[in-house]
Amino acid sequence: MLFRFLTLVNLLLVMNPLIAQEKIFLHQNWQFKNSTEKIWKKATVPGLLHSDLLDHKIILDPFYGQNENELQQFGKDNWDYKTVFEADEALLSNRKIRLGFEGLDTYAKVYLNDHLILEADNMHRRWEVDCKAFLKLGKNQLLVKFQSPFNYLEEKYGNNFRVLPASNDPSPKKESAYVRKAPFQFGWDWAPRIVTAGIWRPVYLEVHNNTYLKGQYFSTQKIEKDKATVTARFELGFIDNKNSDLQIEIYDAASDQLLASRKINSEADLNFTFEIQNPKLWWSNGLGEAHLYDVEIRLLRNNHLLDKKNQKFGIRTIELVQEKDRIGTSYFFRLNGKDFFIKGANYIPQDILLNRVTEDQKRKLVQDAQNANMNMLRVWGGGIYESDSFYDLCDEHGILVWQDFMFACGSYPADDDFIHNVVSEVEDVAKRIGNHPCLALFCGNNEVEVAWFNWDWQGQYDMSEEDSAKIWNDQVKLFNDTIPETLFKVLPGVNYVHTSPLSNWGKLENFNHSSMHYWGVWHGADDFSGFEKYIGRFNSEYGFQSFPEMSTIKKFAPDEQLSLDSEVMKHHQKSYVGNERIREFAVQYFAEPKNFEDFVYLSQLTQAYGIQTAVLAHRIKKGHCMGSIYWQLNDCWPCPSWSSIDYYDNKKALYYWVKKAYEPILPVLKKEDDYFKLYLLNDDFNENALEVSLTVKDFSGKLQWVKEYSLITKENANEVLANFSKERFSNDLFAEIEISIKGEKQSSYIYTFAEPKELALQDPGLSYRVEKIKDSLQMTITAKSFAKSVFVSSNEVGLQYSDNFFDLAPGSSKTIIIKNANDDRRFEIKSLFDCLEVLFCLAD
Numbered sequence: 001m002l003f004r005f006l007t008l009v010n011l012l013l014v015m016n017p018l019i020a021q022e023k024i025f026l027h028q029n030w031q032f033k034n035s036t037e038k039i040w041k042k043a044t045v046p047g048l049l050h051s052d053l054l055d056h057k058i059i060l061d062p063f064y065g066q067n068e069n070e071l072q073q074f075g076k077d078n079w080d081y082k083t084v085f086e087a088d089e090a091l092l093s094n095r096k097i098r099l100g101f102e103g104l105d106t107y108a109k110v111y112l113n114d115h116l117i118l119e120a121d122n123m124h125r126r127w128e129v130d131c132k133a134f135l136k137l138g139k140n141q142l143l144v145k146f147q148s149p150f151n152y153l154e155e156k157y158g159n160n161f162r163v164l165p166a167s168n169d170p171s172p173k174k175e176s177a178y179v180r181k182a183p184f185q186f187g188w189d190w191a192p193r194i195v196t197a198g199i200w201r202p203v204y205l206e207v208h209n210n211t212y213l214k215g216q217y218f219s220t221q222k223i224e225k226d227k228a229t230v231t232a233r234f235e236l237g238f239i240d241n242k243n244s245d246l247q248i249e250i251y252d253a254a255s256d257q258l259l260a261s262r263k264i265n266s267e268a269d270l271n272f273t274f275e276i277q278n279p280k281l282w283w284s285n286g287l288g289e290a291h292l293y294d295v296e297i298r299l300l301r302n303n304h305l306l307d308k309k310n311q312k313f314g315i316r317t318i319e320l321v322q323e324k325d326r327i328g329t330s331y332f333f334r335l336n337g338k339d340f341f342i343k344g345a346n347y348i349p350q351d352i353l354l355n356r357v358t359e360d361q362k363r364k365l366v367q368d369a370q371n372a373n374m375n376m377l378r379v380w381g382g383g384i385y386e387s388d389s390f391y392d393l394c395d396e397h398g399i400l401v402w403q404d405f406m407f408a409c410g411s412y413p414a415d416d417d418f419i420h421n422v423v424s425e426v427e428d429v430a431k432r433i434g435n436h437p438c439l440a441l442f443c444g445n446n447e448v449e450v451a452w453f454n455w456d457w458q459g460q461y462d463m464s465e466e467d468s469a470k471i472w473n474d475q476v477k478l479f480n481d482t483i484p485e486t487l488f489k490v491l492p493g494v495n496y497v498h499t500s501p502l503s504n505w506g507k508l509e510n511f512n513h514s515s516m517h518y519w520g521v522w523h524g525a526d527d528f529s530g531f532e533k534y535i536g537r538f539n540s541e542y543g544f545q546s547f548p549e550m551s552t553i554k555k556f557a558p559d560e561q562l563s564l565d566s567e568v569m570k571h572h573q574k575s576y577v578g579n580e581r582i583r584e585f586a587v588q589y590f591a592e593p594k595n596f597e598d599f600v601y602l603s604q605l606t607q608a609y610g611i612q613t614a615v616l617a618h619r620i621k622k623g624h625c626m627g628s629i630y631w632q633l634n635d636c637w638p639c640p641s642w643s644s645i646d647y648y649d650n651k652k653a654l655y656y657w658v659k660k661a662y663e664p665i666l667p668v669l670k671k672e673d674d675y676f677k678l679y680l681l682n683d684d685f686n687e688n689a690l691e692v693s694l695t696v697k698d699f700s701g702k703l704q705w706v707k708e709y710s711l712i713t714k715e716n717a718n719e720v721l722a723n724f725s726k727e728r729f730s731n732d733l734f735a736e737i738e739i740s741i742k743g744e745k746q747s748s749y750i751y752t753f754a755e756p757k758e759l760a761l762q763d764p765g766l767s768y769r770v771e772k773i774k775d776s777l778q779m780t781i782t783a784k785s786f787a788k789s790v791f792v793s794s795n796e797v798g799l800q801y802s803d804n805f806f807d808l809a810p811g812s813s814k815t816i817i818i819k820n821a822n823d824d825r826r827f828e829i830k831s832l833f834d835c836l837e838v839l840f841c842l843a844d
């Protein structure tokens with residue numbers, strides 16, 4: 001079959017000399033074995049060792065119970081992967097044949113027909129090598145021998161190994177600092193330790209018969225009223241020395257209109273500018289359309305087409321503005337000349353077994369971010385540089401990306417080998433993803449600098465002054481010199497900061513400067529009032545943990561472990577702070593949980609309450625503060641964590657509450673000293689003529705008073721609509737704020753006037769109606785009296801609710817759409833007054 005496929009491809013190549021290159025994926029016939037054993041077993045490529053072990057039932061589900069403990073040896077062993085593929089004459093007749101790996105995890109020796117043709121030592125980069133000389137007619141064997149990072153380091157350093165700080169790596173030697181492999185796989189405060197190996201991204205042969213297009217980069221130089229100046233840069237791959245008489249032409253792919261053409265006679269000609277008339281700009285979510293240009297690039301010699309490629313790009317300028325101002329030091333983004341507020345989340349890899357993440361899962365998550373009114377994701381530095389498709393999705397959905405380089409919470413060596421490795425990694429990553437309009441910022445690392453100055457590593461790791469100076473100089477060399485110098489060579493002028501945060505939360509003055517990870521809540525002793533007191537200029541991390549819902553917990557814990565302090569629940573909690581902190585806060589803000597299920601529900605409300613408090617405080621202080629990126633969007637396994645969407649794609653209360661808090665135009669009623677202030681938070685750049693009504697009722701529905709306002713909003717400016725003395729509100733009242741345009745209701749919001757625990761809630765008398773409409777369920781829930789935080793859940797994971805964890809005014813109904821529900825799913829509806837309100841099963 002494979003043979004036939006290759007033959008066909010090569011026939012095409014022979015018959016059509018215009019096709020200069022072709023990729024042939026080598027994903028068939030793979031086998032693997034422990035390198036000390038003899039028997040080969042079937043393997044999946046692309047894939048990872050632990051997935052293969054799972055497929056063969058050699059290991060149990062690493063997420064269940066405490067199974068993680070049982071599989072540590074597999075990451076310490078060495079593993080071999082091999083395949084056999086056929087090469088025919090047509091293939092071998094190609095002038096140039098390259099073997100490429102889009103990802104090898106991590107220390108790998110690659111043998112083609114027993115010739116060592118590649119030695120890899122970095123999971124984060126692509127590898128390509130000429131292999132024509134080693135291919136033969138007929139069967140060819142490709143063998144990849146993976147050495148575990150531990151064995152590799154042992155062999156390299158022996159007794160001279162020097163432990164470097166790596167706060168989340170539980171191993172005493174903290175090897176992860178030396179290995180260019182996703183840091184979180186060595187364990188993190190939300191991740192198990194699964195040290196994988198394998199051919200984790202595609203592997204292919206690529207053939208070339210002519211000079212070819214190897215890379216193409218477009219960046220916006222200038223945007224004027226009716227034209228944009230775009231810089232195009234190209235990289236060519238060569239077969240021979242005939243590099244003259246070339247021509248590059250750029251066409252609009254849809255209209256086939258020629259946009260630019262250039263004669264190429266030297267390296268310098270590969271970099272040129274051209275203009276696009278009446279450009280359509282790329283905007284982030286909320287500011288406008290994320291328009292993408294699709295161009296076809298043709299490479300010609302004497303009018304003969306040598307190669308062609310399609311490439312998308314956006315016309316946009318983005319600056320990170322870091323200037324001294326009257327407060328301190330600013331940190332905000334300017335997109336196409338507009339200064340705007342960033343609303344987003346920190347993104348981590350979607351599965352610790354990275355090969356399991358599907359394209360659908362990626363699309364879904366980026367769409368979820370867009371639907372939650374986010375305009376930025378931070379691809380955090382302890383994971384991976386994402387796949388190309390992830391950045392494509394961000395381009396399409398107007399989600400800006402803050403891209404960390406993959407260094408987090410540790411110190412790193414800076415010897416020649418390591419620096420050389422990092423240079424190759426940075427070059428490769430910048431070339432691979434640098435073209436995307438979504439890319440707003442590259443950041444050297446996560447928390448390497450704050451950790452150095454605040455976490456007492458010098459004491460913990462017993463460093464002499466000399467050691468300490470050396471280690472610190474190494475960090476400066478890496479993040480202030482090597483990485484930016486390399487990055488700017490590939491992407492001149494791109495935004496770069498050497499670390500996040502630039503300012504630490506320890507001192508009040510620091511909140512006037514730059515980026516901030518505020519961890520006084522959770523890692524410090526602050527309660528949620530800290531979120532209102534301590535507001536950085538740009539909050540790139542802050543968060544609070546919760547438990548995933550019961551359907552997810554039951555996937556990893558047997559019934560007898562369903563308690564907060566059971567062994568399994570403790571095992572899945574990877575933060576040193578522990579599960580008890582979640583309970584303390586739930587009791588402080590909501591209620592003493594009646595049982596474990598009740599605790600799980602309250603944990604989510606507590607988290608949502610805290611983070612919503614933070615987001616609103618950040619937005620109210622727009623100007624001082626220009627960004628809010630909470631920790632963390634998603635999970636890589638099922639566990640209690642800071643996430644807003646759990647591993648099985650159940651959205652937590654946090655997701656729905658943040659989605660509201662991130663709305664572009666949002667009325668907020670907030671207690672400040674002796675007053676309740678009615679704010680209109682406004683991130684919209686248009687002028688809107690709005691009517692705002694505020695209706696106050698008691699929990700049984702009796703009307704107290706009403707106020708109405710009309711206004712025309714100002715571009716991107718918050719306003720205070722009213723101040724009310726606090727006596728006008730009590731713990732048995734709620735307000736419904738409606739926004740209308742020309743009498744037509746656009747949105748409505750409910751606010752209560754005391755902390756949830758203080759509310760004088762009464763039995764809401766919930767009832768429901770369910771209808772099946774096509775493949776979705778439509779559930780209408782009605783409340784007799786005020787219902788707080790109504791939560792619909794099922795006994796299965798992954799259901800998609802159009803809304804959840806919402807309040808209902810007395811006598812009102814809300815209809816939600818539930819997707820992915822089978823007829824035999826059981827549902828529960830609960831509210832804060834009473835858990836387990838209604839139990840039903842559609843099949844009953």
Ligand code: BMA
Pocket residue numbers: 188189190408409446447517541631
């Ligand atoms: C942040 C992150 C992670 C960590 C999180 C929660 O600082 O950078 O290192 O998982 O805190 O502790």
